[in-house]
Every structure is written in C-alpha cells, then in structure tokens.
Amino acid sequence: MDTDSLRWFQLVADGMTVTEVAQTYAVSQPGVSRALARLEEQVGTPLLRRSGRLLRLTQAGAAFKRHVDSLVNDLDDGLAAVEQVLDPETxxxxxxxxxxxxxxxxxxxxxxxxxxxxxxxxxxxxxxxxxxxxxxxxxxxxxxxxxxxxxxxxxxxxxxxxxxIEPLLLCVARDHRLAESTSVDLADVAGEPFIMRRAPSGMRETVLELCAAAGFTPSIAFEVDDLPTVRGFVGAGLGVAVVPALGRRVPTGLGPVRFVPLTDTGAQxxxxxxxxxxxxxxxxxxxxxxxxxxxxxxxxxxxxxx
Incomplete structure (x- = not known):
C-alpha cells in the first residue's frame, strides 16, 4: 500500500470529496479514484460507498480507518524526527x-x-x-x-x-514586625511558626538545614504542597516561610506578603x-x-x- 492512498482514504473518510482531494494534492481526480479502488482490492473488501456526492465508510472501512489513522500519525512522527535530524534550526x-x-x-x-x-x-x-x-x-x-x-x-x-544560583528569601505578612527590613537572619524568626513544603521536598530539606545552622529547629505550623499556598498561609498571618526569589528584586511585596533577603550563609x-x-x-x-x-x-x- 502506498502512503498517498492511505492519506487520500483518510481525507475522503473525513468528509472531503474525491475532487477536493485531487485539488489538494494537485493530481487528477481519476488518479485518486483508482488509488482508492486499489486500496480496496488490497484490503479485500469495499471500504467506501457512495452517498450523493460524498463517499461514506462501510463497516469494514470504519474498522480499517482507526488503524490507518494510527499508522499515518506514526509515520508523520517519524518523518518529523528525520526533519529534525536534517535541519538543526528546527x-x-x-x-x-x-x-x-x-x-x-x-x-x-x-x-x-x-x-x-x-x-x-x-x-x-x-x-x-x-x-x-x-x-x-x-x-x-x-x-x-x-x-x-x-x-x-x-x-x-x-x-x-x-x-x-537563586537566592532564598524570608516571606512574612505585610504587617509582620520584619516586613520593612532590608535584610534579616533566620535567627530573627526562630520562635515563630513556619509554613513548610510537605515532604519529600528539596526546598523543605534546605530550610531545615538553614534553621539548624542558625541554631534552632523550626516549629512547623502547616505543611502544604506548593509555593502559592505557602504565600497564602503566610499572608493570612499563620506563620513565616523561606521561599525562592523567583527572579524578584527584593525587598518587595506581593499582595498580602513581603519578601526580605536572608543574610544566612547558604540561603540559596x-x-x-x-x-x-x-x-x-x-x-x-x-x-x-x-x-x-x-x-x-x-x-x-x-x-x-x-
């Protein structure tokens, strides 16, 4: 089976007329019709039946079409892979x-x-x-x-x-006592509740290590799954957190929270x-x-x- 016949069968099955297929591929209409007839001979049963100007799938054609779609998609993926190899710009x-x-x-x-x-x-x-x-x-x-x-x-x-290398920041509520600071040490919040990422988390491990180096074990008030939730809990006044800078220049604020640079060694x-x-x-x-x-x-x- 040639791939053009399979592609033309797909298009006709999806509602295009033989004339439209011929125009799309710049071939003759009889050429498309003969290719579809050869395809039916190779499969061994009619795949299409005429309904007015259109050709409709037979039951065998509908069963065949699902596999043709998969085959042609795989073929196109393979051709795209070759194109990538040949053209390093795309x-x-x-x-x-x-x-x-x-x-x-x-x-x-x-x-x-x-x-x-x-x-x-x-x-x-x-x-x-x-x-x-x-x-x-x-x-x-x-x-x-x-x-x-x-x-x-x-x-x-x-x-x-x-x-x-990305700096880590202290995230506090806007009305927190350290919100207007230009920089802080983690030891400054040693006695406060922390909002922490849930394990397993590399960020969590880093925060625990930083707190240990600052001489304390943080009191974890809440464990959450993502940084937006961390900010939400901090903004509600439920604790403080250590968060990545995410490209921000600080000190700065975001909604109900404030981000302050940390001076602790390894806060990155x-x-x-x-x-x-x-x-x-x-x-x-x-x-x-x-x-x-x-x-x-x-x-x-x-x-x-x-």
Missing part, C-alpha cells in the same frame, strides 16, 4: 521543569533562545516532586531530552551542571540542567543545552538581594 525540544521555575526562569530562557533559533519548538513537561537529589522519572525513562532542576541531582546515567538554591549521558540529542536539543550551559541571557538567575 525541531522539537522536550523539556521538563518544576512548577516554581515555570513563572520566570523557563519562559525567559526559551524567549532568549527563540531569538537565535526562532523555528525551535518545545514540548514542556512539569516534573513531579521526588526525593531530594533524585531526577524526575521522565528524564530517567528518556521521555524528555533535558530537565531543569532546582537542586543538584545524582544518578549513574545522568550528567548535571549548575546554570544559575542551585538551578541546574540534567540529561542522560548515553542519549544522543537531536541537533536542536543539543543547541538548547549548549545555549543554557553557555550562559544564555535568560538562564542567569537574577540576584534578589540587589
């Missing part, structure tokens, strides 16, 4: 990243990459929270090309490189890029990796303390 980069980087870092670096590779396309995947230091299952399984992480990751089959987190060492990336994904590792404009985390 193609698809599959990229994973955590939610906290989706509001600033990832869109910025993609924007800047698009200035040099405007035809690049991206398939974006949110990576789920796992054990601290562990890469996402998507990357380990090879379902994505590259993963942007918020901490160093370790795995025998992966390589990881730091690409930026790594932003890095990870990939499978044995996986050969297509040229466009390789170009994106080189762009980030080379300090592409959007890949630099802005210091929230300046």
């Amino acid at each position: 193609g698809l980069v599959s990229l994973g990243f955590p939610m906290s980087l989706g509001t600033w870092f990832v869109p910025n670096v993609i924007r800047d990459f698009a200035r040099v590779r405007p035809r690049a396309r991206f398939a974006l995947q949110r990576t789920s929270v796992g054990e601290p230091g562990a890469p996402s299952k998507l990357l380990v399984a090879g379902d994505i090309d590259l993963e942007i992480t918020t901490s160093r990751v370790f795995h025998a089959d992966l390589e990881w490189r730091r690409v930026a 987190r790594d932003i890095g890029l990870a990939w499978l060492t044995e996986r050969r990336l297509l040229p466009i994904a390789e170009a994106f990796r080189a762009f980030i590792l080379g300090g592409g404009r959007g890949s630099r985390a802005r210091s929230a303390a300046h």
